[in-house]
Amino acid sequence: MTGPDPRTDEELLAAHAAGEPDAFGVLFRRHRDRLWAVALRTTNDREDAADALQEAMLSAHRAAARFRGEAAVTTWLHRIVVNACVDRLRRRQAHFTLPLPGQAGAEEEDRHGPARNEPAAPSTDHDTAMVVRAALAELPYDQRAALVLVDLQGYSVAEVAEMMGVAEGTIKSRCSRGRARLAVMLGHLRNLSAPPDVGGTRTQDLAPRGGSHDHSRS
Template sequence: MSAPALDDATLVAAHREGDAQAFEELVRRHGDRLWAVALQVLRNADDARDAVQEALLTAFRRLDGYRGDAALSTWLHRILVNVCIDRIRRDHRRPAEPWPEHDVADRRPDPSHTATTRIDVVAALAMLPDEQRTVIELVDVQGHPVADAARLLDIPTGTVKSRCARGRLRLAELLGHLREEYQ
């Protein structure tokens, strides 16, 4: 029989007391979600890997200052989002392509606005309870039919539908400011 899993607060306390494995466990626990957020925001595996590494290094250095006002996962996501924003701004300032010799009308959306919107959506998803976020990501982000999501999660289809509905309502509240920006 294995030992019960320690909660995040216990692991943070253990890290503060010098337990090297405590932070490693936090990385194992939260790393996959951080990776998914970084990949979704930056759209490049190498950039996402670098962003996660930078965010985890920052978290490691600042963990003694973590007050616990928010969930550790929220705190980690905020650090990661800030790293991603900094990377996007830095890359936006250094254009990868040379300037054209004549002015060309750019019909693409402003990349900083698109990235900011993506970051807002990812951050809002991170604020949902796990069960709502999971079904929203399966159904709305990845496009799985409700029945497939129910089978994957081993829950009734009605539960998937209700969690999607509650998650979508919460996302609408959290992202209401975007509606005003696009009108």
């Protein structure tokens, strides 16, 4: 049985750009699970996530020759996935001429505080996970994407700012507003003795806190 390809991400991308037919597939499979998690948590819809991920990988496949190594290949791939997800959410919003869940009145809530309606207390760990995912989906998509990348995927504020093409202060602001809204929506979960993991992140990790954190990445 053939073992994992020993080449780095940069070497695989360069090989693809040079015409090696299987190099990009190896690169995609190496990071597929994490890219899928970002797409799913950002769109909160499996069909939209699958379409956005496919669009993103087609874009990356075509743009490989333009990669200059200013950022890690994983950062570059995540940026393309996030952009595809946000573009899809914006197109969906425009198509239906209705705001996304949590989008209407978001600016008003930022001025006067988050909405006060709380979901019913969950009865099982599965219910709790569903409540947390539903609360995340209520955020405006820019806040949601920032929190997915910083709090759930472990990227630094600087990395996420580069991915999304905005200033670091903008990412900090989006995360702060998103955490504040989640803290209100999920405040009733703080009484649980052991909140379950939700995609690798415990519910208390979504409460407001200072700074950001990094996870080691391949």
